[in-house]
Amino acid sequence: MWLDCGLVVGYLAVLLFIGLRGGRQVKNTADFTAVGGRYGTAVIFATLAASYIGGGFSSGNASEAFSHGIGSTLALMGFALAMMGIGRFLASGVARFQGVSTVGGILALDYGRGARVLCGIFAFLSCTGVVAAQMEAMGLTFRTLLGVPETVGILIGFGIVVIYTTFGGMQSVIAADMVQFLLLAVGMPLLLAGGLHRAGGVHAVMQALPPAYWNPLNGTTPWGFLSLFISLAVGEALAPPYTARLLLGRTPAVTARATVLGGAFAVPFFAITGLIGLTAFALNPLGDAATAMPRMILTVLPIGVRGLVMAAMVSIILSAADGFLNGATVGLVCDAVLPLFPKTSPSMELRLLRYSNLLIGAAAVGMALWLPNIFDILLIAYSFWCPVMLVPLAAAFRGVHVTPRGLYCAVGTGFVASLVWTLFLGEPLGIHGSVVGLAANAAVFFGNHLRLKRR
Numbered sequence: 001m002w003l004d005c006g007l008v009v010g011y012l013a014v015l016l017f018i019g020l021r022g023g024r025q026v027k028n029t030a031d032f033t034a035v036g037g038r039y040g041t042a043v044i045f046a047t048l049a050a051s052y053i054g055g056g057f058s059s060g061n062a063s064e065a066f067s068h069g070i071g072s073t074l075a076l077m078g079f080a081l082a083m084m085g086i087g088r089f090l091a092s093g094v095a096r097f098q099g100v101s102t103v104g105g106i107l108a109l110d111y112g113r114g115a116r117v118l119c120g121i122f123a124f125l126s127c128t129g130v131v132a133a134q135m136e137a138m139g140l141t142f143r144t145l146l147g148v149p150e151t152v153g154i155l156i157g158f159g160i161v162v163i164y165t166t167f168g169g170m171q172s173v174i175a176a177d178m179v180q181f182l183l184l185a186v187g188m189p190l191l192l193a194g195g196l197h198r199a200g201g202v203h204a205v206m207q208a209l210p211p212a213y214w215n216p217l218n219g220t221t222p223w224g225f226l227s228l229f230i231s232l233a234v235g236e237a238l239a240p241p242y243t244a245r246l247l248l249g250r251t252p253a254v255t256a257r258a259t260v261l262g263g264a265f266a267v268p269f270f271a272i273t274g275l276i277g278l279t280a281f282a283l284n285p286l287g288d289a290a291t292a293m294p295r296m297i298l299t300v301l302p303i304g305v306r307g308l309v310m311a312a313m314v315s316i317i318l319s320a321a322d323g324f325l326n327g328a329t330v331g332l333v334c335d336a337v338l339p340l341f342p343k344t345s346p347s348m349e350l351r352l353l354r355y356s357n358l359l360i361g362a363a364a365v366g367m368a369l370w371l372p373n374i375f376d377i378l379l380i381a382y383s384f385w386c387p388v389m390l391v392p393l394a395a396a397f398r399g400v401h402v403t404p405r406g407l408y409c410a411v412g413t414g415f416v417a418s419l420v421w422t423l424f425l426g427e428p429l430g431i432h433g434s435v436v437g438l439a440a441n442a443a444v445f446f447g448n449h450l451r452l453k454r455r
Contacts, residue, residue, distance in 0.1 A: 034101070
């Protein structure tokens with residue numbers, strides 16, 4: 001076990017080294033956000049994949065598969081399809097935004113400073129929620145793998161992520177993502193192979209599962225499943241960390257290709273993590289669903305390999321946390337604060353970014369301690385992005401716009417519709433509020449667009 005723990009500690013030390021080394025190269029806001037097209041297909045693909053594969057899409061998927069069967073894994077395929085669709089139909093529009101480094105900067109081109117500030121506020125809220133979900137997953141992981149209290153695990157994850165993102169900004173995040181992508185791409189197939197071997201093979205696992213586990217509607221309704229599929233497809237679509245990476249490619253073709261590849265990679269990865277959950281159930285049907293994946297690591301893998309996969313699981317969570325923490329910080333400072341105070345000095349801008357990064361990370365830890373369910377935290381975070389910003393951003397990539405007033409009406413309608421549907425109506429038919437808010441936003445936005453075209 002000491003060897004395994006040593007591998008995890010060594011991996012965390014590498015991340016700290018990356019952050020501190022990258023911090024020496026960050027002298028201003030442009031360095032912190034890594035502005036400018038400087039990365040090729042391989043880097044954009046790897047950093048995208050590392051960013052979206054977090055605790056919810058890995059251990060959360062395994063947990064849901066353990067509890068209910070294949071439904072959550074099939075619903076997650078909506079995210080993969082959405083990512084490939086963005087690469088195929090939207091990513092080429094990045095050519096309009098040369099020199100832009102933030103999500104709010106995209107909307108500012110068509111709608112001005114007010115839209116940028118609004119986008120920055122919602123980016124901050126949604127990304128902070130996703131970071132909280134990753135911190136909660138980190139607590140569960142460290143508790144199960146290393147035996148430390150969950151709160152201590154959350155604080156360890158917070159400390160590691162905050163150090164390298166605060167000092168190195170996006171440059172350190174991308175460098176860390178390269179290491180994290182390699183670990184998760186190797187570690188999860190190794191875990192599945194070890195689990196299947198221990199269980200007696202694929203056929204033995206299939207025989208051990210209840211028949212209901214092969215029904216995607218197990219534990220839900222057709223409307224509930226469709227709602228979850230759509231919510232997972234659009235909930236993180238064009239979220240700040242992913243959109244920021246679209247702005248880093250050398251050319252629009254590079255960006256589009258990397259995004260399609262990122263979506264394609266999600267298909268086998270989600271299938272593998274779902275199968276891990278099913279295999280864990282076959283091995284121990286009375287076990288704890290929330291810790292199905294980390295407990296399987298401890299029981300089916302030999303020393304050494306176990307340490308590698310432990311590091312892979314930690315990397316999965318950190319890779320999502322770092323991108324969303326950077327997205328929350330950049331959204332708050334660069335899009336929401338600095339446009340209101342344009343005379344801020346470059347040195348003060350960098351200090352604001354670093355101080356905000358630390359405070360936002362601390363806020364995410366508080367949320368993780370308050371809301372212990374990873375999927376619940378993610379759905380709350382989605383409500384601050386998908387119903388309000390997805391439609392205007394997607395339209396901007398296609399060169400479609402409305403008047404500033406039309407934008408604010410669409411954003412407000414989407415947010416209110418999501419809020420009313422969730423809090424006051426209790427999500428009838430099991431349809432998530434973010435899906436209703438998205439539909440309301442789209443109706444108002446494109447209604448205004450059609451009216452503008454008729455003038």
